[in-house]
Amino acid sequence: MVRKNTWTTYNQRQLKEVNKFAEEYKNFLDNAKTEREAIDEIVNEVEEAGYVELSKLIGGRKKLKKGDKVYSVWMNKSIVIFQIGSEPLENGLNILGAHIDSPRLDVKQNPLFEKEGIAYLDTHYYGGIKKYQYVAMPLALHGVIVKKDGTTCQLSVGEDEDDPVFFISDLLIHLAGDQMSKKAANVIEGEALDLIVGNKPLVIENETASKAKSSKKNTKLTVGQQYAMDEEEKEGAEKKKVSGAIKRGILAILKDEYGIEEDDFLSAELEIVPAGKARDAGFDRSMILGYGQDDRVCAYPSMKAILKAKNLKRTGVCILVDKEEIGSVGATGMRSHFFENAVAEVLNLCGQYSDLALRRCLANSCMLSSDVSAGFDPSYAGSFESKNSAFLGGGLVFNKFTGSRGKGGSNDANAEYIAAVRKVCDDNKVNFQTAELGKVDAGGGGTIAYILALYGMNVIDCGVAVLNMHAPWEATSKADVYEALRGYVAFLEDMDF
Numbered sequence: 001m002v003r004k005n006t007w008t009t010y011n012q013r014q015l016k017e018v019n020k021f022a023e024e025y026k027n028f029l030d031n032a033k034t035e036r037e038a039i040d041e042i043v044n045e046v047e048e049a050g051y052v053e054l055s056k057l058i059g060g061r062k063k064l065k066k067g068d069k070v071y072s073v074w075m076n077k078s079i080v081i082f083q084i085g086s087e088p089l090e091n092g093l094n095i096l097g098a099h100i101d102s103p104r105l106d107v108k109q110n111p112l113f114e115k116e117g118i119a120y121l122d123t124h125y126y127g128g129i130k131k132y133q134y135v136a137m138p139l140a141l142h143g144v145i146v147k148k149d150g151t152t153c154q155l156s157v158g159e160d161e162d163d164p165v166f167f168i169s170d171l172l173i174h175l176a177g178d179q180m181s182k183k184a185a186n187v188i189e190g191e192a193l194d195l196i197v198g199n200k201p202l203v204i205e206n207e208t209a210s211k212a213k214s215s216k217k218n219t220k221l222t223v224g225q226q227y228a229m230d231e232e233e234k235e236g237a238e239k240k241k242v243s244g245a246i247k248r249g250i251l252a253i254l255k256d257e258y259g260i261e262e263d264d265f266l267s268a269e270l271e272i273v274p275a276g277k278a279r280d281a282g283f284d285r286s287m288i289l290g291y292g293q294d295d296r297v298c299a300y301p302s303m304k305a306i307l308k309a310k311n312l313k314r315t316g317v318c319i320l321v322d323k324e325e326i327g328s329v330g331a332t333g334m335r336s337h338f339f340e341n342a343v344a345e346v347l348n349l350c351g352q353y354s355d356l357a358l359r360r361c362l363a364n365s366c367m368l369s370s371d372v373s374a375g376f377d378p379s380y381a382g383s384f385e386s387k388n389s390a391f392l393g394g395g396l397v398f399n400k401f402t403g404s405r406g407k408g409g410s411n412d413a414n415a416e417y418i419a420a421v422r423k424v425c426d427d428n429k430v431n432f433q434t435a436e437l438g439k440v441d442a443g444g445g446g447t448i449a450y451i452l453a454l455y456g457m458n459v460i461d462c463g464v465a466v467l468n469m470h471a472p473w474e475a476t477s478k479a480d481v482y483e484a485l486r487g488y489v490a491f492l493e494d495m496d497f
């Protein structure tokens, strides 16, 4: 089988478009470091493109027709976008799906504490991370704090050049004899991921009070005893000045700058992510190094594809969901019914709703379940089987299956459907490759594919190859990102299976 390098397939015009799209994508990565921020960015873009929020149409008189564009956001963390096609919805949808949550550290609900003169926020990591990768680097804090009166304070600290950043300490190499002999899984324990947020006590000087104290002398003591007593008093006063005062200093800043009190952490969602922007990588600027490309590298082109696709026969859908990294659970994960409910509402607004129509619509649908693929890494070649690996620059990746230990937990795309997908790619000159997640029994992983497959629809895992997946900074090929966009547009416009 001949593998094409995507770069060699582009003409000058396309090379320009690759770079233009990469710039837009990097910008998205910078502005959408959390699922909530991703939703904000996406809603801005789809609104600008003329998409209308579904809830504004429900209960109204307007019926949806061919070419109409609607979207529905669930709890500010998931979104489903529809572009109505000319065929009845019963014939099925062409669905692009991806996730917008990424591995990170979450701030605990009672997080703030002080230890030996340093103030910390306690964390609990989210998703699969190598914990040792999160120490000794600049980190930023993003998220929301919702107060009891319902007002929301949005936080993003550490991204602007003059913002402060935060960090987690690591033990100096000079004293790391014991640490270095530990297994990588235990080098940094989960409970040691404490974010350093301050080191300066809140001191409100009260000189007159301290002067008054020191003038009280006890005349019955010897000179030596008096000296010892004075020292003790000084020590106590100094201790009092500092103990707890670092935490108090942070509390004062939080209250002054954000209007937040310590109890407000109880109803907060604060995420700690690597601070800084996505960058071009390599002398040839062929790659992008950035945080959270799993799975924004699929989510962004999916969203752009539905904006770009035109004159759809089958209704086009783009689902971007939360919670994939912890098993697609919760009200905003793929296992929630919000997607099915949104499809029912759209059917209703098209005047086509019945329970049977909904079932037929979902069962007759075709889906690309997009998530990142493990890019073949020559430095760790032993973990891959190269014939069936995804290569950076090799184009859009299709995985017939994922899973682990004999495909456990996987969706397994039908050969008939894969043939139809191949045809769409070849007809539109989309460069693609097929891959498994590493060599047999090296490990494994899952995606949202199996959840949509529960409806009986055709689903295939698809995506973009990534190096350093789940690391603070992940790498992709600009050509693959652009090829994903092209492949997704082709799928929305031409898939008819």
Ligand code: MN
Binding pocket: 294, 325, 470
């Ligand atoms: Mn992942």
Ligand code: MN
Binding pocket: 099, 294, 295, 324, 371, 372
């Ligand atoms: Mn993923």
